[in-house]
Amino acid sequence: MHIAVLKDAAGAEARVAATPDTVKAYVADGHVVNVVKGAGKASDFADALYKEAGASLSASNTAAVKSADLVMSVTGGTVKLLAAMKKGAAITGLLSPTDHPNYVQAAAKAGVTAIALEWIPRISRAQSMDVLSSQSNLAGYRSVVEGAGIYGRALPMMMTAAGTIAPAKIFIMGVGVAGLQAIATARRLGAVTTATDVRPATKEQVASLGAKFIAVENDEFKAAETAGGYAKQMSAEYQALQAELTASHIAKQDIVITTALIPGRDAPVLVTKAMLDTMKPGSVLVDLAVERGGNVEGSKPGEIVTTKNGVQIVGHLNWPSRMASDASNMFARNLKAFLPLVTAEDGSFVPDWDDEIVQGSALTRDGAVVNERLKVK
Ligand code: NAD
Numbered sequence: 001m002h003i004a005v006l007k008d009a010a011g012a013e014a015r016v017a018a019t020p021d022t023v024k025a026y027v028a029d030g031h032v033v034n035v036v037k038g039a040g041k042a043s044d045f046a047d048a049l050y051k052e053a054g055a056s057l058s059a060s061n062t063a064a065v066k067s068a069d070l071v072m073s074v075t076g077g078t079v080k081l082l083a084a085m086k087k088g089a090a091i092t093g094l095l096s097p098t099d100h101p102n103y104v105q106a107a108a109k110a111g112v113t114a115i116a117l118e119w120i121p122r123i124s125r126a127q128s129m130d131v132l133s134s135q136s137n138l139a140g141y142r143s144v145v146e147g148a149g150i151y152g153r154a155l156p157m158m159m160t161a162a163g164t165i166a167p168a169k170i171f172i173m174g175v176g177v178a179g180l181q182a183i184a185t186a187r188r189l190g191a192v193t194t195a196t197d198v199r200p201a202t203k204e205q206v207a208s209l210g211a212k213f214i215a216v217e218n219d220e221f222k223a224a225e226t227a228g229g230y231a232k233q234m235s236a237e238y239q240a241l242q243a244e245l246t247a248s249h250i251a252k253q254d255i256v257i258t259t260a261l262i263p264g265r266d267a268p269v270l271v272t273k274a275m276l277d278t279m280k281p282g283s284v285l286v287d288l289a290v291e292r293g294g295n296v297e298g299s300k301p302g303e304i305v306t307t308k309n310g311v312q313i314v315g316h317l318n319w320p321s322r323m324a325s326d327a328s329n330m331f332a333r334n335l336k337a338f339l340p341l342v343t344a345e346d347g348s349f350v351p352d353w354d355d356e357i358v359q360g361s362a363l364t365r366d367g368a369v370v371n372e373r374l375k376v377k
Pocket residue numbers: 122123124126127130132133136173174175176177178179196197198199202228229230231234259260261262263268270
């Protein structure tokens with residue numbers, strides 16, 4: 001098949017969907033690969049490396065997609081680009097289908113199969129394709145490292161001739177993939193680490209990383225995990241108890257990382273203005289949920305907000321793009337693991353429409369929106 005690798009939106013997205021390594025493997029499998037000039041630059045992959053790997057270079061996204069059967073992107077490119085693609089071709093990326101209904105409609109209209117990689121079902125067989133996990137893992141790591149960089153003090157305990165520095169206290173709220181990596185990173189840096197979540201399964205995971213688990217462990221907590229492994233929306237009563245517990249704990253923390261999300265809803269507010277007021281000047285909050293409304297009251301997308309009492313709230317967007325080289329490597333490997341599901345034995349592009357991974361992630365087919373999650377109920 002013909003594969004095109006896009007240059008994603010300049011500035012906003014530093015990642016690339018294929019690396020020289022994955023391109024080399026595609027070429028070895030007999031595919032023809034076209035990479036847009038500069039596609040890998042922000043991830044430190046020069047055009048020359050793609051050429052060495054066997055790709056040819058295209059001057060623009062539009063030129064690259066014209067003959068492509070499969071277009072690989074991180075964010076899906078523009079609606080206009082869909083119209084430049086061949087009918088029956090496909091485009092993969094993080095497409096945010098529910099946030100971008102126009103894009104989905106445009107893909108259907110263009111006869112293009114749009115494949116949302118973030119909707120790949122999180123079943124064991126798809127673990128190697130799980131872009132949400134590979135990218136969240138890096139985001140969790142980076143949140144602690146950047147939080148530590150902004151925090152004006154040391155993290156580990158230091159006993160020196162000039163006196164002792166007490167270890168910093170880091171609190172992780174939300175222990176999914178990002179939260180677990182944040183805990184591991186905070187521990188490696190020597191901080192006294194605590195964590196909370198509403199899913200009981202996380203208690204053991206937190207303990208296994210050497211951190212202390214803190215949560216309201218009532219009957220509602222015991223039933224807070226959905227069959228899919230995600231958190232349920234908690235009741236107002238539970239949230240009040242959780243807020244009480246958080247309020248007393250948070251006042252003693254130096255760095256707080258929040259990662260709490262509930263599928264299909266706004267992020268729950270876990271840190272209120274009143275709680276922020278009790279925190280020490282110089283303490284730092286990193287709100288990884290800021291794109292979904294935020295876990296911290298007053299956090300702003302893309303900004304670092306300083307409160308009246310000198311607490312900094314970090315609202316950076318697109319954390320994986322801040323470590324684009326590693327993030328691209330992981331993303332590209334996830335995509336490479338997905339490729340066999342849309343490849344026939346002769347190497348041509350043929351999605352296996354009976355496969356639940358294809359069904360879960362493909363949004364459109366032959367001019368229609370086909371994904372169950374997008375069908376009006
Ligand atoms: P996520 O990004 O949806 O949410 C992050 C965390 O926030 C979750 O742990 C959630 O329980 C927590 N949270 C929600 N509301 C909260 C609240 N009010 N207070 C505190 N915490 C709250 O989660 P994720 O990283 O996508 O992981 C979700 C689940 O999927 C986990 O069980 C994870 O182990 C599982 N998973 C499975 C696979 C697989 O089997 N292939 C792969 C990756 C993740």
